[in-house]
Amino acid sequence: MNDAIAKLTGWIAKLTDLLISLVILGIIVGILFNDPFGVIAGVGNLFSQIGDNGLAGLLVLYLIYMMYPNK
Template identity: 95%
Template sequence: MNDAIAKLTGWITKLTDLLISLVVLGVIVGILFNDPFGVIAGVGNLFSQIGDNGLAGLLVLYLVYMMYPNK
């Protein structure tokens, strides 16, 4: 059972790392080529929604940051 949980955790970590890398790549491509995929606009909308929710949004953002392990 512990092996299954460790394997699942490893997959989730790899998937999260891949998605973060894709977002960073999308932002870089957006900066270089005038945002053809709308990634920068999507990130901007996400942060504006967090800002609109006030303290609750900032608290959730902080909790997500604390849950992600530092490398």
């Protein structure tokens, strides 16, 4: 059972790393080619919504940061 949980956790970590890499690639492509996929606009909207929520948004951002393991 522990082996299955460890394997699942490993897959989730790899998937998270892949998604972070894709977001970074989308931002780079957006900078180079005038944002054809809207990634930069999406990231801008996300931070705008966090900023509009004030302290609650900052608290959620901090909690997400604390949950992500440091490598």
